[in-house]
Amino acid sequence: MKEIVIPLLDWFKKNKRDLDWRKNPTPYTVLISEVMLQQTRVETVRSYYKNFIEALPNLKALAECPEEKLLKLWEGLGYYSRARNLKKCAIQIMNQYDGVFPKDYRKALELPGVGMYTCGAILSIAYHQKYAAVDGNVLRVLTRYTACSSNILLDKTKQYFKNKIEEILPEDAGGFNESLMALGATICMPKVVRCDICPIHRNCKAYQTNTIQSFPNKAKPKEKRIFEYTCLFVTDGKHYILLPKEDNVLKGMASPFLVDRFLSSNDAADFLEEHQFSVLHIVNLNDKKHIFTHQIWYMKGYLVFVRDLLSYPKYTKEQIQNQISIPICFKKFIDEINLN
Ligand code: SF4
The missing domain is CATH 1.10.1670.10 (Helix-hairpin-Helix base-excision DNA repair enzymes (C-terminal))
Structure with a gap:
């Protein structure tokens, strides 16, 4: 991109608009003009900038300005929090840096309301430092x-x-x-x-x-899609059932019984009875939330003791710990039931 430097500088020299904040820029004038320019067009900023600088010509005046007067000067520009941040910034510079805007990029970036863009603009325009x-x-x-x-x-x-x-x-x-x-x-x-x-x-x-x-x-x-699930960890006390999943999110990994809605413990028992299990008792687990790239899962969980695991794939604690690939969203439950 080096080839753009000279044509742009030449063009700017010839076409630069005559703007008040370009004449003898100081960190203060760049700060005020850039924050105003983030809100509205150059033509609108001209009169706001002029009034503001006349009323508050330097950081000290801004730091000491009553809020009512400050907001009046800002009236019509919107985003009043930016005006308040300007004042906080001025107070911090007065207290911490003896009224001199810091030349150090990191220190400048820590000031209220000074983001990467404003920081780069002030340090490059007012202090001639090489920041974008x-x-x-x-x-x-x-x-x-x-x-x-x-x-x-x-x-x-x-x-x-x-x-x-x-x-x-x-x-x-x-x-x-x-x-x-x-x-x-x-x-x-x-x-x-x-x-x-x-x-x-x-x-x-x-x-x-x-x-x-x-x-x-x-x-x-893209907004993340929200899902609600109930996770049923079914055990006979020695082994635990984990099923291979083939859907997009959990492809190839092991999952407990996963029901795509919230179930009460009675509903969970009914669900498993329908799958031929003989339920002995149910332990409520704490609700969990897991955030995937494009989805958020809210999960209820139950540890369900049954008489017999039937012909479902079953694993011991050691196998689950060392051999089975468990999605992280279920690991939180497994930690809770102390399988690890
Ligand atoms: S105005 Fe210049 S930079 Fe923008 S698209 Fe046209 S040629 Fe490219």
Whole structure:
């Protein structure tokens, strides 16, 4: 991606908008402008930013600002928790760092309301350090540029592009970060895409393959499906029945009798009597929950003593411990009935 650095910096130099927060940026002005820009468009931020900085020109003023006044300055921007976090952040900087925004990335990241993006923006723009600032705009540009179909809602995708940018950051890291953000905000927009005037279109994979609208991938992770089961651990006191499972989740593993609904102990006894068992007594086990990749199982469990295990596959404690492959969701029950 190194080839994008010079064209982007040149383009930004010529097309940079005249914005108040770009003039002599300090950590404070970058912090306020970036948090505001996370909420709304540049044009709206202009007047909010001007009023805010006039009323609260520095971290000390923000730290000492009464909440009512702060919220009034924020009124209309929404997400009031962000305004409160700004104040908490200012108080912490006043108390912990003598009013100077920390230059250390880790320390800065620990401040209230300062995430990876804001931290990268402040350290690169105000302190000229080589950190990337990766927001939605930047991810849109870069996933299109590289035709990368990774889901941009995942932290690992953000981290991947953060690392990629940090490999190529020039001396003017802040300018480069700003150029990428500005490209995403004015040229490589979500619906309107102006590739004809884009400074990096020559090597843009999505542009070359006419697949721009396929990027970025922001598919919401699938919701997990919820299941309720009753697990019946059937024993004659010496052996335990475990059945081979062939369904997708437990394929090839051993399972107790699994009923796809919650049963009372009487219902559990009836169920086993219907399967020709002679039930002697039933012990309630504690309810369990297990989370699979796409499913959540809520499970009731019973240890059921029967007269005879009939012709079902049966195992001793030692075999269960050493030879049988038991899914982790059932292991919790097995631990409870102290088979291990
Ligand atoms: S060429 Fe088009 S799709 Fe590629 S980065 Fe530029 S504006 Fe975005």
